[in-house]
């Protein structure tokens with residue numbers, strides 16, 4: 001199915017959604033702690049973070065299902081939640097697709113999709129539902145019941161139901177979590193194509209960094225109810241602002257170090273300290289994939305002993321001990337790069353592959 005090739009109209013009503021210093025919690029426990037963030041019109045914003053970081057709570061606040069304790073939620077500069085008032089969910093122009101938003105089993109596919117079209121005259125509902133089903137590649141499925149469909153097809157019906165009313169903002173909470181991994185990639189790609197066509201502003205909650213990188217125009221990384229960093233996938237991956245951000249997107253080695261008089265003694269040799277951290281305690285992070293392994297001695301390479309090798313098909317996971325200092329280092333190299341039986345290797349790490357952060361208290 002090539003959804004992208006189909007030519008559907010766009011709602012053209014994408015909205016800007018702004019969280020302004022939002023605070024919220026339950027039973028005296030603060031879950032969202034002063035988050036300010038903007039979802040831009042027609043773009044996909046992914047709220048990314050570990051379990052309990054407050055992602056779903058932010059989404060529910062955007063939907064109007066929760067009223068924040070403090071701060072404002074603006075949709076196209078109109079206060080939807082805040083001191084000036086509260087706009088109920090049905091008046092926000094938002095569509096919802098939550099992981100537990102199951103289809104109604106006793107209703108046909110068409111009736112499921114038409115369910116949210118209460119503002120439309122009855123005769124027009126069927127036509128809109130049929131158009132939304134065509135949009136997700138399910139033309140002709142109108143009379144079927146949910147149990148007759150595969151998991152991926154059910155997910156598409158849920159998507160059709162969410163986009164049928166042409167929301168200006170579409171809020172999705174872990175929308176693909178119920179699908180097995182192979183199906184997930186396909187449904188996600190198809191969903192993204194549909195979302196691009198509808199032109200709506202999209203906010204997606206996920207705990208999966210690859211999913212966020214694959215979908216988002218903008219990622220907002222959350223931890224303990226606070227916004228850690230926001231930017232494009234490339235910005236977050238290449239310029240993480242903390243060990244947490246670096247470790248969220250890839251496996252890393254962590255080391256403690258001291259910046260003194262502009263230099264840092266790292267396990268891979270002396271490197272210049274970042275300009276703003278000339279004298280400070282540092283956290284160093286080196287991605288497993290940023291360590292190059294050779295068997296040839298080299299003046300700038302760090303000798304190490306191989307402790308363990310794990311073959312993973314296309315790559316190999318190595319655990320090594322540095323000869324100087326004794327740090328244990330992990331690396332991921334292409335399978336076959338290192339011949340069998342090698343026990344002494346040399347590690348090469350580029351200057352910009354040693355990420356340096358001020359140690360957090």
Ligand SMILES: Nc1ncnc2c1ncn2[C@@H]1O[C@H](COP(=O)(O)OP(=O)(O)OP(=O)(O)O)[C@@H](O)[C@H]1O
Nearest residue numbers: 026027031049050051052053054055056057058207
């Ligand atoms: N209605 C509620 N009453 C009490 N506690 C709640 C409620 N909703 C959420 N919480 C708590 O708030 C915390 C943050 O929840 P939230 O669902 O926003 O996090 P999340 O980042 O989406 O995590 P997950 O991926 O696990 O859903 C959790 O510890 C959760 O138990």
